[in-house]
Amino acid sequence: MTRRGVVLLVDDDPAIAEMYRTGLEAHGFQVRILPDAADLSEAVSELHPDVLVLDWDLPGVKGDEALERLRGTDDGRSLPVFMLSNFPGTRNGVIDRVFRAGAMAWLEKVNTRPNELAAKLARALGMEAMPSSLDAERSDPPLPGGAISPEPAT
Amino acid sequence: MFTRSFDQRTITSWNEGAERLYGWTRQEAIGQPAAELLCSEYPIPLEEIEQELLRSGRWEGNIRQCRKDGSPVTVAGRWGLQTDPEGNPYAILEINSDLTTSLQTSERLSQTEERFRLLVSAVVDYAIFMLDPGGTVISWNEGAQRIKGYSADEIIGRHFSIFYPAEDRASGKPDRALATAERDGRYLEEGWRVRKDGSRFWASVVITALRDESGRLRGFGKVTRDITEKHIDEQRFRAHARQIAESESAKTHFLDLAAHELAGPLTILRGYVSMFEGGTIPPERIPEVARLIEGKLEQINLLVAQMLEMGRLEDGRLDLHLETFDLLQLTIEEMAKLRPVADKHDLAITESSVSAFVKADRTRIGTIIANLIDNAIKYSPNGGQVSCQVGAEGSRAFVAVSDKGLGIAPEHISLLFRRFSRLPTEANKRIPGTGLALFLCREIAHRHGGDLQVRSGPDGSTFTLTLPAAAPA
Numbered sequence: 305m306t307r308r309g310v311v312l313l314v315d316d317d318p319a320i321a322e323m324y325r326t327g328l329e330a331h332g333f334q335v336r337i338l339p340d341a342a343d344l345s346e347a348v349s350e351l352h353p354d355v356l357v358l359d360w361d362l363p364g365v366k367g368d369e370a371l372e373r374l375r376g377t378d379d380g381r382s383l384p385v386f387m388l389s390n391f392p393g394t395r396n397g398v399i400d401r402v403f404r405a406g407a408m409a410w411l412e413k414v415n416t417r418p419n420e421l422a423a424k425l426a427r428a429l430g431m432e433a434m435p436s437s438l439d440a441e442r443s444d445p446p447l448p449g450g451a452i453s454p455e456p457a458t
Numbered sequence: 459m460f461t462r463s464f465d466q467r468t469i470t471s472w473n474e475g476a477e478r479l480y481g482w483t484r485q486e487a488i489g490q491p492a493a494e495l496l497c498s499e500y501p502i503p504l505e506e507i508e509q510e511l512l513r514s515g516r517w518e519g520n521i522r523q524c525r526k527d528g529s530p531v532t533v534a535g536r537w538g539l540q541t542d543p544e545g546n547p548y549a550i551l552e553i554n555s556d557l558t559t560s561l562q563t564s565e566r567l568s569q570t571e572e573r574f575r576l577l578v579s580a581v582v583d584y585a586i587f588m589l590d591p592g593g594t595v596i597s598w599n600e601g602a603q604r605i606k607g608y609s610a611d612e613i614i615g616r617h618f619s620i621f622y623p624a625e626d627r628a629s630g631k632p633d634r635a636l637a638t639a640e641r642d643g644r645y646l647e648e649g650w651r652v653r654k655d656g657s658r659f660w661a662s663v664v665i666t667a668l669r670d671e672s673g674r675l676r677g678f679g680k681v682t683r684d685i686t687e688k689h690i691d692e693q694r695f696r697a698h699a700r701q702i703a704e705s706e707s708a709k710t711h712f713l714d715l716a717a718h719e720l721a722g723p724l725t726i727l728r729g730y731v732s733m734f735e736g737g738t739i740p741p742e743r744i745p746e747v748a749r750l751i752e753g754k755l756e757q758i759n760l761l762v763a764q765m766l767e768m769g770r771l772e773d774g775r776l777d778l779h780l781e782t783f784d785l786l787q788l789t790i791e792e793m794a795k796l797r798p799v800a801d802k803h804d805l806a807i808t809e810s811s812v813s814a815f816v817k818a819d820r821t822r823i824g825t826i827i828a829n830l831i832d833n834a835i836k837y838s839p840n841g842g843q844v845s846c847q848v849g850a851e852g853s854r855a856f857v858a859v860s861d862k863g864l865g866i867a868p869e870h871i872s873l874l875f876r877r878f879s880r881l882p883t884e885a886n887k888r889i890p891g892t893g894l895a896l897f898l899c900r901e902i903a904h905r906h907g908g909d910l911q912v913r914s915g916p917d918g919s920t921f922t923l924t925l926p927a928a929a930p931a
Contacts, residue, residue, distance in 0.1 A: 317722055319750060319799070323729040326747075330738035390721035392714075414725045417732035 308332040308431050309354035314341050314370075315388075316363055320413070324357070327418020333425065339363075341370030349379045355425050358407075360389035360398060368398065371405040384428045388413050388421070459554070461540065462492045464508075464547045469495070479533070479556055481526030492552070496523040511539040511550060520557060532557045585682040588668070591675050593618050593636055605661075605684045607654030618680065621651045623658065639665040639678055648689070651682065660689035708877065712894060719761055723754035753798030760832060763825055764894050771901060778819040778905060782931035785814045785823070785855050786848040792828040793846060802841030805831070811848040814855035817928040818906050826899040826910070830859040830921045833895065838863025838918070850927050854908075858922040866914040874912060875900045899923070 311333045315321040318339070325335040336351050338344065340363050348356070356374075360367030367387055374380035385406065390413045393399040399410050408428060411421065461471040472487040480487070480496060487495065493504065499522040500507060510517045517537045524530050533554035540549040578586050578599050585602035587595055594617055598610035606613075606621060613620075619632035626632065626649070639645040644666045651661040666679040730747055733739045739747060770776040786807070793805050816823070827846075834844040842862030849856060866874065877897040900910040908925035 318801075319726055319754070320722065320729075323726050326740075326743070327729060327733055327738065330733065330736075390718065390725060392718075414721045414728065416725075418729050419732055419736055419738070 308426060309429055310334045310336060310351060311355055311357055311425060312336050312338065312347060312351055312353035313357045314338045314344065314362065314367075315357075315359045316340055317359075324418050324421065328422055328425070331419065331422035331426070333422065341365045341367065344370045345374050345377045345380055348374060348383065349377070352379070353383070354429055356383050356385045357388050357421070357425070358385055359413075360387055360393065360402065361391040368401040368405045368407075371402065371407060375406050384408055386411055386421075386424065386428070388416060390414055459552065460487065460492070461549045461551050463549055464539075467491050467493060470549055476554075479525075479531070479554065480523070486526075498523045507537070508550075511537060512547065515539045521554065523554075530558075583683065585680070587680055589618050589636075589665075589678040589680055591677055593632065593678075596677065602682070605653075605659070605682060606651075612654075621682075623650050623652055626650075635663075635665055636678060639667045640675060643667055648685070659684045660686040705877075715893065716761060716765065720758060723758050726754050727751060749798035753796060753800075756795050756828070757799060757832065760825065760828055760895070764829075764898055767822075767825075767898050767902070768894060771898070776902075776905065778822065780817050781820055782815055782817045782928050783820050784930070785816055785857055785925070786811055787813070788820065788824050789827050789846050789848050789857055792824050793831055796828060796831050796835065799832075800835045800844065803835055803838065804841075804843045805835075806843065806845050808845050808847040811846070812850070813930075814848055814850040814857075815928045815930045816855045816906075816925040818908075818925055819902075822902050823906075823923075823925070826902060826923055827857055827859070829895045829899050830857070830923065833921070834859050834861035834863065834919075837861060842918075853927050854924045855927040856922055856924045858920050860918060860920040862918040865916050866912065866919055868914075871912060871914065875910070 308331065311328055313321055313324055313328075313335055315324070315337070316339050318337075321337045321339075325337060328335050336347075336353065338347055341358065342364055344358075344365075358367045358371060362370070365373075367389065371385055371387075374383070374385075386409055387393075387402050387407045388411045391398065393402070393410050393412075402410055409424070411424070459473045460469055460476045462469045469487050469490050469492050472482070472484040476487065477483055482490075482495065492498070501519045501521070507517050507519075515538065517535070519535055520532055521535045522530060522532050534557050536553045536555075538551045538553075539547050540551055541547050580600055582601045582604050584599075585605045586599045587602045588597040590596050594615060595613050596615075598608070598613055602613075603609055617632075619627050622632050635645045635647065644664060647661075647663045649661060649663070650658045651663075652658055662683045662685045664681045666681075668676045668679055670676050730739070730751060767776070789811075790807060793807065797805055831844060831846070838844065838861040840863075844859065844861050847856075847858040847860070875896050877894065896910070903910045903923055903925070906925050908923065911922050911924070913920045913922070
């Protein structure tokens, strides 16, 4: 199978992280796992991932805050980031904050199978000819598979 | 007014007033003997009256007489002696005014007053009393004595602020009440008041400003009723309503938590199932993944069982299916089910455990043990030993589940078994849970005549389920 890049997966539930690792590796990704986002920027500088999959409801630093910090670093400024969480993101404006911090999508974990995640990551990395570009995806209605597209910036 | 001759005692003049009073015309009256015509009854013999007239020239007294139609009339007589220039008496001037009308009026008035006084004084359900403009008690009734405990002797002359709790007196509430009554005409309130013995009662109070015809404030009427029972009923009702509202919001919160708790295991199940379908699972990992799925299903099952059990408990449909079984065997089975989700933990039955038979609902006791083990795993996120000790002590069989986990602060112990309550610690927020399991476990233990207790310290917690011991089947 072709090498398709390094995914940094941040999730505090080891069973869930392991499940996605299994699935993403089957699709050719290399997967690195972090249990929390406390040292996210350092990990990004060290591991040079091609894409970041970030849980929102993490111990200590939450996903949107971790992402904001990451965007302030050289290595993290333009890294594609997917939020993947079972947290009800519409609550307390979490989704809005996440998109403002620069996430590409909010994916509902329970509705995101590893092959679906793999497809989204591949598309984001431009590794496969896909019918729609990332920009087209941004303006689409809510994606199948529980994804919610970012709202236009206001 | 009429005159009569002194010697003959016959009427010599008769005016219109006399005609109106007695009904006799002047023609009919003149020449008639006055005493006989008017059937007069004097308070003292007529001779003595005449002697008094001769002595002082005047006499006053009440006389009962009758009119032409025979009806009685009482008159106030003011008599004067008429004398000629030589000083010889020749006539008596009788000015008699009707007392009957004014007597009846004042009698009626005093009867009304008496009835009213009786009414007020006899009312026992209401304290009805009067205050002077400064707030001093000036009247008291039976109800006031009954409600407030003071007799009239004890309280008349005291300031009414004595009925208020100390904090109200300190804040000037009694004076404000009077000021309000004076300004608005009345003051209405429900509040605590103090009896003579210091006990409190919940009072409904009306203070009414009493003004005379000129508008001058003469004092206050105060009507107080003891509605403590009604108040307590209302408090109970409100507390009940609050409880229902809290329980409703707790249920909503529970649904949130339950959804969140289900989402994790479902994510994993769905992920692996899709990989089985896609054939992307390395074959050597299949046994391990299958065990993990089994463990996650067990967690989901526990939650669903909790929800069902909760529904049965609330509907009163929780029937126990009793059978005799060995707690040790059951504990071994439940531990085996959860082992796959405890990869960081060392699950073990202590070596000193022995068989302990109980007659109980095996499925439900199994659920309690599974919940205790599941909790022990979840609340010791850094791993460590989770051990179960099974045995019997006297007439009680027990299972004690110990972990090396976060421990529970003493002030949180009482929250543990409360329905839907989750401990408000930062570490806990990381751990999914509905706050229902322990409540249900203890509830079901109680229904077996058993109990669920916890001991906790900084190095971990032990939950002990006790049940009445039974002979082996």
